[in-house]
Each structure stands twice: as C-alpha cells, then as structure tokens.
Amino acid sequence: MFILTFFLLLLNLPILMASFIHPRYFWKMKQSEGKDGDLKKGCIFFPTILEWPVDKEYFKKILNIQTPTENYKFALSLAFTMDEVNRNPDLLPNKSLVFEWNEDNCKSVYEWYSAIQLWRYYPNFVPNYICEEDTMCILVLTGPNWETSVTIGSYLELWKFQQVIQLTYGHFHPILSDHEKFPYLYQMAPKHTSLSLAMASVIVHFSWNWVGLVISDDDQGTQFLSYLRRELEKNTVCFAFVNMIPINMQLYISKAELYYNQIKESSTNVVIIYGDSYSTLAVSFQFLASRGLQRIWVITSQWDTTTSKRDFMLDSSHLTLAFAHHHGEISGFKNFVQTMNPIKYTEEYLARLEWMNFNCDASISNCKTLMNDSLNNSMERLVVRTFDMSFSDGIYDIYNAVYALAHTIHAMFLQQVENPTMVNGKGHDSWCLKVNAFLKKTQFTNPVGDRVNLNPKEELQEEYDIFQIWNFPHGLRFKVKIGQYSPYFTHGQQLHVYEDMIELSTGNRQMPPPSVCSADCGPGFRKFWQEGMAVCCFKCSPCPENEISNETNMDQCVKCPDDQYANIEQNQCMQKAVIFLSYEDTLGITLALVALCFSAFTALVLGVFVKYHDTPIMKANNRKLSYILLISLFFCFLCSFLFIGQPNSATCMLQQITFGVVFTVAVSTVLAKTVTVLLAFKITAPGTRMRNFLVSGAPNYIIAISTLIQVTICSVWLVTSPPSVNIDVHSEHGHIIIVCIKGSVTAFYCVLGYLACLAQMSFTVAFLSRNLPNTFNEAKFLTFSMLLFCSVWITFLPVYHSSKGKVMVAVEIFSILASSAGILGCIFVPKCFIILFRPQEKSLQNIKENLPSRTDISLIVTHNYIFTSYKPNTQL
Template sequence: MFNLTFLLLLLNIQIHMASFMQSRCFWKMKQKEGKHGDLKKGCFFSPRTVQWPVDKEYFNQILNIQTPTENYKYALALAFTLDELNRNPDLLPNKSLVFSSYKDNCFGLSQLYSMSQILPQDPVFFPNYNCEEDIVCSVMLTGPNWETSAILLAYMDLWKSQQVIHLTYGSYHPILSDHEKFPYLYQMASKHTSLALAMVSVILHFCWNWVGLVISDNDQGTQFRSYLRRELEKNTVCFAFVNMIPINMQLYISRAELYYNQINTSSTNVVIIYGDTDSTLALSFQMWESRGLQKIWVITSHWDVTTSKRDFMLDSSHMTLAFVHHHGEISGFKDFVQTMNPLKYTDEYLARMEWMKFNCEVFTSNCKTLKNCSLNSPMEWLVVRSIDLSFSDGIYDIYNAVYALAHALHEMFLQQVEYTTMDNGKGHSSICLKLNTFLKKTQFTNPVGDRVNMNQKEEHQEEYYILQIWNFPHGLRFKIKIVQFSPYFPTGEQLHVYEEMIKWATGNTQMPPSVCSADCGPGFRKFWQEGMAVCCFKCQPCPENEISNETNMDRCVKCPDDQYANIEQNQCMHKEVIFLSYEDHLGITLGLIASCFSAFTTMVLGVFVKHHDTPIVKANNQKLSYILLISLFFCFLCSFLFIGRPNTATCIFQQITFGVVFTVAVSAVLAKTVIVILAFKVTVPDRRMRYFLISGAPNYIIAICTLIQVIICLVWLGTSPPSVNIDAHSEHGHIIIVCSKGSVTAFYCVLGYLACLAQVSFTVAFLSRNLPNTFNEAKFLTFSMLLFCCVWVTFLPVYHSTKGKVMVAVEIFSILASSAGMLGCIFVPKCFIILFRPARQISSKYQGKITFQN
C-alpha cells in the first residue's frame, strides 16, 4: 500500500499528510535523495519561514511525490490552499508558508512536508531538514482513510512521541471520535448525522420501499445500519437484504460468491453501500461492477465509482447516486490545477500518471521518456478524468484543515504567544496544549462562504447534494446534481429535486421502481401474510360498502350511512332517498285506486241518501249504512297518509287512523249483523229480544268497540309511538324512509282486535245466512267479512317478506282490498236493485209487517 503524507511544519510544528491507497497499476518512479544525506528518526523536518512572498513555482516541489493517481488531487489541494494563504494579507501577515521536499523510502510511506518557522532568517536561506532525536509538537494531516490516522497514531505511541495534533480528511469514523482517548485529534469530515434521513427522503421521493444494504462488518457499519433502519421503519421502507462484509480477507473470500448471488437474485433494484473504500467491501463492489450487476448503487462521496470498461452502455437499470456534503466550490482551484504543467517536473512522475492509470498494458519501455508519451498539455485531463473539483469532500476537508490551523496560529500570534524551539524537548507539552486550545475554539468563515467550527463535541446537521454519476469508457465520468437535501427546512420540504436534470440515455426521465410488491390501487387494501416484511403484501378488494381512494391503503374506509361505494370501490356516492311517493308508478297507481274507491263510496252514499225512503234502504238500517259508508270512505282516504315522504305526524296518523276507522267499519258490520238476527227473531211472538231491538241497543256496539280500539291506540302512543325510520342498509345505494311501527306489540294488538271483531262478525253473519233472504243481507255481510279476513291473513306473511316502499304498498293494498271487499259485497247489490231493479224492493210476504226504528 502506498501512502500520501503531507507534512506541514509551522513554527516547529510538523504537519504530516499520509495516505494508504493501493493502485491497481502503479509504476514506482525513481526518487531523488535530499542533498543533506540520509534522514533520521522517521524523517522529521525542521521548518523555516521567509519574510518575502513565495513564488507559486516554489510549490511545484509538492507535486514531485510518489502517490496513486486517484489521490493526487489531495496534493494539489494542499498546494493550492497554502498558495492562497500566502497571498492573503489578513491571515498570518508578513509570513509565508513554504515547503521543502525530500524523497526517501520512509517506512514505506511517500511523504510530503510543509514547513514554516518564526525565526529571523537570512532572505536567501531556504528551509532545510532537522533530524534531532527530540521532536517538537507536531501537527499531522492524514487521510483519506481512517486507517492512515490510526497507523500514524500507533507509530507516535511506538516512538513515545509527545502530544501530536492530528487533522484528518476523508470519511468520518466513529473509532476516532473518542475525545477522551484522542483529545488532540480533529476529523474534518462531517459525522453523517443526517445521511440516513437524507437517503430515506430520496428513497421516498422516488417511491422506493425495497432496498438492499451492504456495509462493512465493523462498528462503523453497525452504527450506520442502526441509524438507517430507524429512519426506514418510520417510513415503511424495508431491507431486502443486509450484507455485512467481513473485514477478514480469508473469511470474505469464502463468502464472496454468496454475497454476489444474494444481490444478483434479489428483487430490489436499489443497493446502499456504506463503508471504507480500501476494505473487502470495496473489493466486493469492484467485483459486482465487473460482473455487470444492473443495480442502482447509492454511495457516499468518498467512493470511487470510475469504471474501466471499454464497452459501456447507459441504461435505466444501472446508475450510481452519490451523497455529497453541501458546500461551495473552491474558487480558483480549477484554474490552479489546469495551469500546472507536468513537464516542469524533473522526475517525470506526473507526466506518466495517465498512462499508469488507464493504459497499464503499455510496456514499461514505451514510457521511459516523455517523448514516447503524448502528454504535452496542461493537467486538464486530470480535471476531467479523476478529479471532481466541485464535489470532492476530501479536497474541501484539506482546504478547511489548513485554514483552521492558520486561524489558530494567527490568534496565537495576535496574543504574542512565544513559540520557540525548546532544547531537549522542553515545553513541548505546553506548546501542543496551547495550540490545541486555540484550535478547539477556532470558528471562522472560509473563503467559500461556509462556516467552520472546530469544536468536535457540537452536533451539526449536514446538507447534501445527491449526484447522478454517469460512467463512460476508459474511466471517464460525469456527475449531475439532481437533488439537494437540507434538514433545516420543515418536514416534507427538506428535499429539492431538479427533475429536469434526471436523464437517461434512453430518454426516460423516471427512476426505475424498487418495490417488494406492486402498488395496491384504489379499491384495494394491503394484506399481509404472517412472516412477510411490512413492505411485502398482497392486494385484496375492499369489503362491501367500503372504499380506498388512495394507493397502498392499509385498510378500507367504510362509507357513511347516507353514501355507498361505487362499483370500483374508490368513491362513496350519495345514496338515493326513496319512499313511496306520487312520482313512483306504484304510488300513482295506488293513489288513483284509492281516489276511485273514495269517489265510488261517495256515489254509493249519495244513492242511499237519495233513495232513503225505499224499502231496501230502510230494511238495512239507514243509520248504520251511513256510518259504514263514511268509515269506508275514510278507510280509502287513509291510504293517502302512506304515500309521500314520511314524517312524525304522518307516521302517527296513518296507523292510528287506520286502526280506529277500520274498527268503526267492522263494528258497523257487526252491528248490522246483530240487527238482522234480532229483526227476524222478533217476528216470533213473546220474544224478549224485541226489547233490545226497539231500544236501539245494537247501535252501542260501534261506540263500545271503537272505544276499546281507541284505548289500545292511546296506550300505543304513550309507550312507543310510530316514528320515521331511515333504512340505509336494506337496499344497496338507497336510503329507504319508512314509518316504523314503534311498538310492534301494540301494532299487532290493533290488528288482532280488528281480527277478533271481523271473526265475530263473520260468525254471526254465517249463523244468520239461512234466514229469509228478500231483505236479508247476512250473506253479503258473511262474504265481506270472509274477504276481509282473507286479505289480512295474507297480509301478515307478505308484509314481513318485503322491505321499503313495497312493504308500504302491501299495507295500502290490504287496506284498499279489505275496504273494497266490504263496499262491494254489502252495497253494490243494493245499489244494483235501487238503480236497475226497483220492482224487487217490495216483498209481498213481509210488506207492512216489519217496522224498524231509525
């Protein structure tokens, strides 16, 4: 593993920048030795300062280092930052930060040293190295991986060094976040406290609920899985799988094929990768890419997703989304990189990087000298191919680290703190402690415009850019910002998506789906089976009269009583209110029938009144005939109380009127029957029944019978009177308004009482059927009561088998039929005789022998 180490020594403060990154194809170049001979004790250097401006060409030596191509951007970032600092008159005035580079194989590390010391120096004296065994307080800048910092900390402990202020760039790692164990360590990278929330927000925006997770099997991976799982469970998003890649290489190799098959066979299209870029996880990712796994990879910014495939096609099932911290672009850095000419470097290393990185098959002899390589151009290729200058977190971390150190030193200078080299290491701890105190309190706004706070204990919510990465052949890639996330906005407004920037080679602008189960559309609800994840479900139609008007509803919503579900069961429709009205054909028919019978009854009454002197009218008791006709007239009219929209008044009147009027009619028939029997009984001499006939006792039958029915009705009204009943369940899509009976017992008592009267009337009339029949109406009364009983006996089962307005129509029909039966059987024959057979009114046998009391 080769390492990139930047050593900045300011005021006897040594700054080291190291990197352990292996390149797939690395050509080791011959490095020149320092002119002062071999180095001692780990290659520590003594810094110097100059009192005049340093030319930019002075920093070219920083680029004459041995480092993998993908990490060369960090050397450029350091050179640019120090050059910018030296040109800033407001920061460290009258001093310049300079470098002296000495190349040697220092414990297998490629080192870069940056030095400055506050001592009056000869203007022509340039910095040199110092190999004293007692080393002063050091500041190390290491990265981009946390192992770099851990190894150097172990080296410092091994060398029994005093305190070392350690600044790291690259990804944040929880192992290095223990402030008690590492009080002098500062991680410039953010803590990813908002990363899980940002990822879940993007997942929800693209309607994904089925994702895979691949992490390293260490504390960092476990912690991130915990954060991510908590956010996913809040929003009903599930893991299709969680692969924890072991760090042990031997164990990883034994399981590598298993991990590949699990991802390849998984139904998810989205895989989140989180971990270190130089671990077995990185090897897995490279293998999956090389084997053509068509997934949407969700990564963080420090991952290198450059492909080396020569035959590459963009499609909608293969892409990479990178989460990058939101920060401004470092002004002038691109120009700085593009103006650096590799031909100025004497070791020819930089000029060969492109061949080393992308043309490993070229023979070594072909690129021994520059004339065999087409590299006579500035470093624009570096900007295009391997450096993303706008979104690189590592570059930004280095930029802030150097500025933070410069601000801390500047504050020390302003307070006239004396920092000089102590012989034999005296004062070392005090210097580091004071510098660490100033550094911890450092807060500033960098030239980009972002606020930097070096207090590591304070929690900061990060903002993110989400980049869509397009990989092209030969390592070329293109990043497009498609989403911006900010946790400082209200929930639901934290994500800003640049929809117009989401493009595919096929012209499609929609993200591929990644769901465990297809959406349940309106009219369906989700149904989970035991053992299934919450994101995996089946779709079931909503139950009757329930709807779901949204996608993926957990349960259907029951429609209100006045509404019903349509056929698609995605909308509640207002039910049609129905009742037996005059607008219905049935209502009109029954109304016309009732009107006709009422008119006919009036006509019969008129005939009887007109011919009241005729024997047939007198023989049938005029008073009872009038009472019966009037009661039948009201029986027909009470049918109209059942037609129309019911209300409380009509419900009460229709039942009470029906009961009382019919009681009058039936009791009148009973009275007529009794009178007929008495009339023929009195023809026999010495009969005591003559008294009852002359006294008019049978006329009290109507009053007594009606009074009993009135009492029953009053009890009915007092206990549970009839009321309006709104039936919203009997018929689908309809609300039926009918009159409820209130007390069913009272209703059947009314009917039962009428039945008793009818039965008595029928019995009496039946017993008098054999009497002389010239004026005997007993047979007609018998038939009328027989018809009356048949109608109401039939009414009961039919009434209970129907609902709604049909039930009301059945009751109206029974009223009309029974009333018409009595009218037809009793009065129609008499009207026929009066109007068409007047001669039959005189009976020779009984003429003048019978006298009736009116």
C-alpha cells in the first residue's frame, strides 16, 4: 500500500511543481481535465435597477473574477449591454441597470440543485436579495443550457412569497416553451421555425441527396426529424441513417460503437447534428470526432464551441457548416472588451484565458509564451480569436434580454408617471404581474436593427446565416460566412450562397465532396428503382431505341419526334435525313444520264429512219410502225425522269400511268409488226379476205385497241386508289424515306400483267415467224427483243419487292431502261447498221435474187409497194 501511494505521488509531482513554478500550467492541466464539464455549466445573472447612474468602472470591478472563458463572454456581454443602456438618455433616465456576479454564478446543473436546496432553508443566500414584504420580484437571466433554466425556474417558483421573471439565453428548447409550467419564463432565442427549410435548401443547392442525421432521442429531436424529413422528401433527399442518441448516458455508452459503425459504414459524406449540446449527443459528437471520422458536419451555432476542440481535426476535403440566427454585429462590443482596463486581471487568469482560446498542448514549446505580452495585448488577442463573440447567439440573446427589460420597465415608469391613479397594486405580486404583462407586449427594434418581439403567440420566420468552419491543429479555426437564408424572399430565391467565398476557402465553387446514394445517370440514361431501395438510390438504364435523355437523372426518356432520331449517345434528337432518289445522288444522276443517252440515241435512230425512209429496207419494215415504236421508246426512256427527284402527288400519279400507257404502245407496236410479218409471208393467195385485211393496214389497229384497254385500267386505278406520296419514318434509322406508293397494288399488277400478256403474245407470234426468209424478216429480232423484255420484268418482281426506298425506285427505272434498250437494240440497231454501213445488202437486185419464186413482193412491203408490176412465178 505504501508503494502504491508513493507511486501516485510520484506521478502527480510534475503537476505540483508546475503549479508552484508557474501557475499558468496548472490552469492548463485543470482546463484539460474539465473542459467538457465547463461546457455543461450554466450561469445566472440577477439584473438590478438602481436609482442613480453608474459608470463603466463599476462593471470593470465586478468582472475581475476567474471563470472559464466560455462563460466569461456572457458576463462581458451583459456588462456591455447594461453600460450601453445606462448611457442611453432615452431609456431609464436617471436610473441604472447593474448586476452582481461572482464565481458562484456559474455552476453545473447538479451544483445548482444543491445550492437551491440550501436556499430553501437559507433564503438570504439568494444574491443581493432579502425576502422582505416590499421586495418587488426577482428578475433572473439564466442559461446557456436549458437544464439550468429549468432547475432555477422550478425551484424559485417554490417560494410563494416571491415571484420570478425569468429570461433565458442560449438556444431555444421546447420544454421551456410550456407556458403553463413556466408562465413567467421568456426565451430570448428564437424558435427554429425555418431551420429545416434552410438546411434542406442548402442540401439541394449542393446537390446532396444522401445525408445522415444524428439527433437526441427526445421530443425536440423527434419534432426536428419530422420537419426535416418533410422538407427533404419534397426535394427527393433521403436519410442514409437516423441515429437517435439516448438521453441516458449508460444506455448511450452501451450502444456507442453501434452508432459509430453505422456512420462509418454509411456511404454518405454529410451528417446533420441537431439537439442539445449539453447532453449525451455532445458526448457522441466528441466520440465521433475522436475516432477520426471525417464527414461534412451540418450543425447549428450551439455546436460551434464543441467543434473547436483541438482533438477535432478536419482535412481539406471535410468541413463544418454551421447555421446561426441572422443578426447584425453588435456595434462597439469588441471595442468595449479591448478598452477594458485589465489592471486587476492576474497573469494566471489571462494565461487561463489564453490556454482556453488556443487549446495549447502541455508542452511549453507548443504554447505561446505570455510572459512578455502586455495585459492589453492579451485581452485584444482574446477578443480577436475567441468564439467570434459579436456573432455568438448567446451573447445576442443577452443583448436583447437587457434591452427587453429596459424597454419594459421604461414603459411601466412612463405609465406610472402619466397615470398615477392606475398604480393601485402594492407588493411584489402586483409588480411581477405588471412586468409580465408588459413583457408579453414588448416589441422594439434593437440598436443592431433587428426586430424583437416577446409575445409567445407571435412566431416570426427566422433568417439564418450559414458559416463554413475549418478546423486546424492546436485549436486554430477559419470561419467564414458563405450564405444566408431568408424565408421572406420568394420561393427559389430564399437561399443566397456566396460562391466566391466558397471558392476562397475551398478553391472550388462547389462544396466537396458529393454526397449521393447513387452515381448520377448521365444523358442517354434513365433512372430505375428496384424494390426495397430508397427513392434516392437507383440504377441507370440506357434509353430505349429512338428515345433520349438530355439531362442528368431523368426518370423517363423522351421519345424523339417522327422526323427526328436519337444519336448514338441518345442525348439529342437529330433531324432525320430525307431520302429519295435525287439528282444529287450518284445513283440518281447515273440513271438520269443513261436515260438521257438512250433518249438521244432513240432520237438519232428516228432521224436516220426519217432520212432513209425511201430505202427498200425501210419500206419493207413498215415505216409507220417503226416510227410509232421509236417514238414510244423515246418516251419510255423519258418517263424515267418522273421517278427521279422528290416525289409529289403529281409525279406519283404520272409515274405509273405514263409508264403503263407508253410501254403498252411500244409492246403493242411490236405485236403489230410481228403479226404483219407473219401474215406477209403466210398469206399468198391473191384476193383472199386475210390478204385484203393485211393490205388495208388492219394490224395497226392492234396498237389503238391495246392502248385503249390499258388506258381504261389506268383510269379505274386513278379513280379508285391513285398513287400518292408516302413518308416512311420507320424503315431506316435516321432517315425519312419519301417514295410513291402504288395506292392499289392490284391495279399496279393489272398494268404489269396486261403488259406481260402483250409481250407474251408478241413473243409467241415472233417465235412462229423465226424461220421465214431473212431478206426482210425481222421476226428473229422481235423474238429476241420480247425475250429480253420478259426476262427483265420477270426479274424485276422479286428484286423490286426485296428493295426499299430509293433502291426500289432505282430497280424500276433500271427495268424501264433495260427493257426499252432491249427493244431498241434488238430491232433497230441492226437496221441502222445496214442502212449506214452496208446499204448494198438490201438493194433491189439483192432482194429479187433472194426472194422465193412464189413470194409476192407486194405482200412483203404490205401497202408500200416496191415493184407494182412484178408478179411471182405462179408455176413454182
């Protein structure tokens, strides 16, 4: 036992020596041991009205006490405000507001409980008050933690012979708003009526949709959760977790690791802390910080001091956002503190303030030496670097509380002067009732310019300043205002974020890092949810075909209009290219040139035939039918141009009708020529009816009759279901195909079928005439031309039906050109070759020598007689 005692004394020896060598180190160690306990202490002040003026020196004397910095700032604020009121000639003239303060004014809740128990038996222990009959009432200012206010208020109410008007500073708490339980209590801090809106606006502004929430497990936390959840759900923001910290410390300790792991394992980077900073929630926050858990912490200003501890370190990608009630800077407060004469402040006390401010390590090398600093410099350094006093909510509450009392008592004195008969009541009860009645009506504008209203039934929408806090080693912090929220602006303009200030502190206009449950679905994708997933958690799916999404995180893709198509990325609708067989296309211009060349060649052949129309070969091949056939072939080639170019209603109707009629003329002319040749060589008996039929040119009527039938078919087609323009937007991706549809497919095949019948008849007759004498017999050429014609159009049908768009049109043009060129080449090219290059082969003498003895030359040339006096040898 002796060894153990000696060992403990040995361990404490450095502390004892430090307290003797220099007391500042003793203060430091004591502060380190009790830093969390100091924050739980509450301070009460008893404002008193004096009937004589006091000067500033009065407050300098009463402030010469040793107390933690966190609470000392409240005394400074109270002294400053009372001094400002006392110097105001328009408030309480010839009177002064003062307060008494000593070390016993700041205690923990348990210490206050013990002290109040003592007051119940020894009333004289109440500072500066004697419970006599003429004592008016007690005015008490309590805070900053709500437990202190509840403790003081509850036990002072037990003194039935005295009434207490209690004003609280510190943050608003719903327990204190119970007017039945605390009828004479006024919370100077405004209610967080707009806090959930402000936080939701900031979260939406920075595009966060996945946040965590840590609240105290009480009515205050539950109410805030309800308000915040409602606002976040409106903006599709989800909770990654909700930690409700138990009020009971033992229960919290048993679950601390569970809460820590839940936050650590969560994918969110943003955690909202809301609740009483003098509760187990504060312990939880410190525990999270001590474990090095790095997040963006969203807090209220009451947590500002908690995050300033030196063991709470944030790196460059994590920070703290603090919401504080908006109010202006208290003019003159900093100057008041700086000009206070600290002659009575001991070096030990200033050292204590300095250590609390900078949170120095125990090592003397890490602390700034104060030996050579003047006391004024120490105080100045305290004001510049501690807690942003002029922006502290607690200081501002005390400021408003003093002015509220001043305005209330001033109004009571004015009423007493103006209407002395109305002051009938005597004693403290009447006085407290009047003070309470006047306080409820008190409304004023403080020197800062803010409106203050103590009527509990009138709740004002609060404005918030948003601060960004960076914590660095050894308690150094960087705090900058980055925005403001005001519910009085129109929706969408309530939040003002100073992007330049964010960029100044982070190097980026966006708040790092992002906090989302799922990665954004970029353009070209849409969100879809799986069962059981939160609304903020989704997966990305590519848009369906021909649908786009040109924004991030779209729920549904948008279908492109019919005249547009989705690009490869599916983030933009592109205008579809209009496709038709145009002259700009290589295929179109090629077919047009071919048609033009064949048309020119046909005209050239026609010119040759006209020039050499008196030659025997021309007379023998029926010049009229040749001219009709050449002209019809010329138009066959030209009708190809109706198929080239952008279709319209006129060209669509002319395409098939012109093609059908012109080709009918051509094929029927071939049929007429074939019949003429056959009859010329088969009918030899003079004077017969068939001979007269042939000589009279009756076969030429085949053309008229055949064409009339085709015209009838086309007329019925035009009347019943004419061809029209078809705009096809679906067949080819990215293209609009403009083609002519047939209208009636049956009518189209009737036209083709009729042409096929004529061609088959021509081929059959020509085939039967293939063995006739060769001198003027063109039956073989007619046979080959019809064989080629039929082959082309038989091949056309399957190819045509397997094609689409302009290729289908090109197939039809090619068939027209090929069949027309086949007729032209097989029938007329050989004749042109003979006429131009071998005219002697078909001379008159050669004809006579090659004719059979029984052949009538007049029949060969039909009605174009070459030798009218020549008669065949009838004896052969």
